[in-house]
Amino acid sequence: MIRPRNALFLVLACAAAIGPAACSTESGQPAASRDLASGATSTPSATPAPTSSAEPPAAAPEPLALSPQAQADVDGRLILAAKANDAAQVATLIAAGGSVNAKDAIQDSAFLYAGAEGFNEVLQLTLAAGADVASTNRYGGTALIPASEHGHTETVAILLTAGVPVNHVNNLGWTALQEAILLNTGGPRQQEVVRLLLAAGADPMIRDPEGRTALENAQRLGFTEIADLIMAGSTPGS
Template identity: 70%
Template sequence: MVGAGLLAAGLLAGCASSSPLPSSPPPSGAADSSTTAVASPSSLSPAQPAPASASPSSASAGPASSVASPPKLSPEAQRETDRLLILAAKANHPVRVRELIAAGGNVNAKDDIQDSAFLYAGAEGFNEVLELTLAAGADVRSINRYGGTALIPASEHGHTDTVRILIAAGVPVNHVNNLGWTAMQEAILLNNGGPHQQDVVRQLLAAGADPDIRDPQGRTALQNAERLGFTEIAELIRSH
């Protein structure tokens, strides 16, 4: 038992003295248009910061999932854990995301192109990752580099289940991004008007989205649907 305690203390001391991983250039981020996930699960090897106080008894504690609250990290360790969390989210790697959240990763932390784990998962329809970030306290009003919520690119891409999750989580349905578009306008203007887009528009209308918010050209969602020949979407808006 003494030998095991000394070994655990030695491992913790080794973790405390290890240098954090070097920063790497941020991958392509989520946008209001198509994006690409760029991190592979095998590349996500986090630095392992030591707890504030290490002892043989704490070294034998249970798994991270049993800890009531995340550990307190040093600023350097926090930045590295957050960086790896965003990479894991962009790789759509929910197991790694769960581990990094348990290790203290902040789901609202953003990278150099203003992507957070929450924003990227919402934009790309990575629903398991998205649910993990929401459970960890994601800020549903946070915005990306285009000034848009997670709901706007999710609507554009026709991620119907993701839209349902985001609406239920309380993401504002009438938010206008820097391009002057709401989620409904972007769902119409940047896709093909097909069944997924129709479902998105139906969900947005049911959630209280305002189809009369005009785009920078002064057109309503109905006018854009009619102009683009999306008759089913136009009828949904008229009937609403």
């Protein structure tokens, strides 16, 4: 049994050695000694360092390169989607790595086919994805030539704005201007196509394989309005 006088001595000795907070007279044993006896430590826990709430977001991972077989598959599906005029699927396949310049067995690409057929939403997607505007089809023609033949006025405007060469000559010896005259009826849509082509710098003096100019072909076929546009050399009123 610890007498009161002895207990007071222990408390004073403890306070002198390790500080009063570590001492207790509750059991006559210093608190630090009780902690050590029970296996616990008496050192204060460290305060964790605050974490920043404004950490920069992780960079998006680079898309994996496709194997040759996978690339050929996605390119083929992209061309089929373009031929079906499925703009949503075209966008999905472009995002998956499909090339808008890849061609199928008959030399159609998503870009060339969309331009030829007047699929303007698909066409705009291919242009945004880096379509080669100077690329040619199996007839050696740009997308502008069949678009002009078919009278797709909005498509012709899109292609001219994109920079498709206006005076390119295909394997048949025809420019877009010649084909707009020779392979259609000379109606209002063809007249508008001719206006657009002339305004973009189409040369009406380029002759076809028969040696005829665009003006001579328009006159020969009785397309008076187109002949007048060519002779005027520009859009009326400009």
